[in-house]
Amino acid sequence: MLDNWPELPEFKEFFSSLGLKYFAYYEILTGLGRVNSGVTNEGPPKEIWHNIGPTVIVLDNLREHFGVPITINSAYRSPKYNPLIGGAKTSQHMGFVAIDINVRGIHPTVVADQLLAWQAQDKWFSSPIELKPVDVRVPAGTVPRTDLKTRVKDGKFEFLYKGGVGYYSTFTHMDTRGVKVSWDNRSSDSESRSRSLSLEPVELD
Numbered sequence: 001m002l003d004n005w006p007e008l009p010e011f012k013e014f015f016s017s018l019g020l021k022y023f024a025y026y027e028i029l030t031g032l033g034r035v036n037s038g039v040t041n042e043g044p045p046k047e048i049w050h051n052i053g054p055t056v057i058v059l060d061n062l063r064e065h066f067g068v069p070i071t072i073n074s075a076y077r078s079p080k081y082n083p084l085i086g087g088a089k090t091s092q093h094m095g096f097v098a099i100d101i102n103v104r105g106i107h108p109t110v111v112a113d114q115l116l117a118w119q120a121q122d123k124w125f126s127s128p129i130e131l132k133p134v135d136v137r138v139p140a141g142t143v144p145r146t147d148l149k150t151r152v153k154d155g156k157f158e159f160l161y162k163g164g165v166g167y168y169s170t171f172t173h174m175d176t177r178g179v180k181v182s183w184d185n186r187s188s189d190s191e192s193r194s195r196s197l198s199l200e201p202v203e204l205d
Contacts, residue, residue, distance in 0.1 A: 002029060005043045014049050019128040020056060022063040022070075028056055028099070030072045034081070041081040044096045051096045052076075053131040054148060054159050054176035058115075059099065061125060065114065066103050073171055074100040079138045092164060095136040095143035098175035100168075111172040112182070115165045119180045126156045133176075146178030 002008055015025040034041045044052075052075070063070050077085070077093040092098035103111050130150075136143045149160040165182040166173030 002026060002032060005032065007043060007046055010046070011043075011049065017129050018053055018056060020060045022060055023056060023072075027072050028052060028075050031074050031076065036081060036084040039080050039084055041076075042078045044076040048096045048134060048136055050131050051133045051136070052099075053127060053129075054125070054133070054161070055097060055099055055163070055174065057125050057127055058118075058161055058163075058174065058176065059101070062103070062111070062114065066106055066111075068104040068106065070104070071102045072099050073102060082138075089140035090138060090143050092143060092175040092177055094138050095145065095177075097133070097143070097145065097177055098164065098173060100166075100171045100173050102171050108168060108170065108172045109186075112165050112167045115172070115174055116180075116182060118161055119163070119165075123161050124151075124153075124158045125161055126153075126158045128156070130157045131159065133178075144177055144179075148176065148178045 005011075011029075012025050015028065029043070031041055032043050059070065059072075074093065075098070076096045077087055077091065079094050082091055082094050083089070087093060101111070102108070133145065133148070135145055146162075148162065151158050159176075161176065162178050162180045163176040164173065164179075167182065167184040167186050169186045
């Protein structure tokens with residue numbers, strides 16, 4: 001799929017501009033080309049590429065923090081593909097804002113706890129380019145998003161990390177939707193599945 005994606009050369013250039021230390025462009029394109037019920041998960045439109053920038057910058061810092069490899073299991077899902085795998089109707093994955101990850105040797109709960117700790121600390125992250133996330137319309141409406149708080153410090157563009165953190169038994173969901181939300185999907189109990197650690201509405205993945 002990647003070799004046949006006409007926008008791949010331009011996406012490589014954009015991804016390189018993010019200055020990541022640990023991740024390559026093809027890792028964030030995990031899932032492209034997957035087929036379900038005859039529908040192929042296509043590449044993200046160019047106009048939403050900036051949406052993934054803050055998320056992968058936080059991810060790169062998470063890799064530095066734990067000091068071990070991180071595997072990206074899922075990133076972009078096209079609006080036609082997303083419902084076929086049970087994704088939420090306004091999933092952050094369709095906005096190219098979310099990723100699901102595994103950190104080698106680290107329990108998913110520990111990973112999620114760390115992401116929430118950074119948000120509680122009002123942690124800022126820097127980017128070598130100015131990132132301009134946009135709203136994404138999907139069949140069910142608009143993927144929930146609030147503009148991240150940004151600033152320029154010492155000549156670098158910075159953003160305040162706020163987003164969704166999903167607790168799952170075998171992986172961790174993370175996104176940078178601009179609002180701190182979290183949910184616990186580690187059990188089948190309906191109450192714990194929808195538990196939010198903020199007052200914002202929760203979207204499960």
